Amino acid sequence: MTGSSPSYPSAASGRPQAERVTAALLDAALLTLAEEGFEAATVAQLAARARTSKQAVYRRWPDKASLIAASLCSALTKVGPPAPRRGSVAQDLRLYLTDLVQALQATPLGRAVKSVSALKNQPQLAAVLQEAEDARRLALRQIFIATPFEADMETRIDLLLGLVYFKLHVRDQPISPGDIEAAIHLVLGLTAPKSPDVNPRPETANAPDRAPVPFP
Numbered sequence: 592m593t594g595s596s597p598s599y600p601s602a603a604s605g606r607p608q609a610e611r612v613t614a615a616l617l618d619a620a621l622l623t624l625a626e627e628g629f630e631a632a633t634v635a636q637l638a639a640r641a642r643t644s645k646q647a648v649y650r651r652w653p654d655k656a657s658l659i660a661a662s663l664c665s666a667l668t669k670v671g672p673p674a675p676r677r678g679s680v681a682q683d684l685r686l687y688l689t690d691l692v693q694a695l696q697a698t699p700l701g702r703a704v705k706s707v708s709a710l711k712n713q714p715q716l717a718a719v720l721q722e723a724e725d726a727r728r729l730a731l732r733q734i735f736i737a738t739p740f741e742a743d744m745e746t747r748i749d750l751l752l753g754l755v756y757f758k759l760h761v762r763d764q765p766i767s768p769g770d771i772e773a774a775i776h777l778v779l780g781l782t783a784p785k786s787p788d789v790n791p792r793p794e795t796a797n798a799p800d801r802a803p804v805p806f807p
Contacts, residue, residue: 613651615641620662625702629659629710660715663703667723670694672730683734684775688751691727692766695759705760727752740779747778 619640623632634655638645652658673690675683695701704723707716728748735744754774758764775781 612641612643612647615643616648616651616658617662617665620659621666621703622699624659624662624706625699628706629656629713629716632659634658656713656715659707660719663700663707663716663719664722666700666703667719667726670700672727675734680734680738680740681775681779681781684731684751684779685771687730687734688755688771688775689768692755692759692771695755696766701759708760724752750774750778 616637619637620632623637623640632655634645634648637655637658638648641647648658652661670690673683673686676686677683695704704720707713708720710716728745731748731751732744735741735747740747751774754770755766758766758770
């Protein structure tokens with residue numbers, strides 16, 4: 592997430608107890624969203640799961656949607672992309688996509704995001720998801736910019752993020768490290784590394800495992 596993230600109140604005061612209650616409510620909202628979806632969640636249920644009262648919710652947020660939006664915003668903010676190392680575009684993409692897939696595939700955040708992605712009548716939630724999308728695209732631009740792969744950068748980003756969204760949210764299939772590797776090599780126009788030969792030919796034993804393919 593970036594500094595322009597939607598502003599959601601995080602605590603009624605700076606007191607440690609208030610902060611603990613706020614954190615418990617944010618966690619409860621994210622877990623309930625991941626497990627049961629937006630429509631099934633109620634303020635009473637979220638408060639009970641956080642071991643607090645509905646009044647504690649309404650002191651912080653005006654309604655259920657605002658609480659759930661805040662929980663998504665808080666969780667997404669913690670998924671910060673690694674800074675580009677600028678040594679290898681492929682390696683920077685590998686690190687970034689591995690972290691993103693881990694967050695969306697192996698944590699409650701991913702299930703929560705999937706559960707709200709199809710909602711059409713919740714502008715607060717849509718704003719949080721759009722902000723996260725903007726942050727992802729910015730992180731990927733920082734990897735591509737000032738490299739030989741800067742041309743058609745937005746299309747390359749579409750293809751990489753499209754793999755993640757389509758497999759996880761449409762086909763409901765896991766993404767493997769091999770999927771990430773194949774996508775990176777396709778998008779960069781590189782030759783993907785092959786499984787090593789048991790007895791490589793002498794003339795190819797020390798050959799590089801990838802080479803750039805010139806773009807037309």
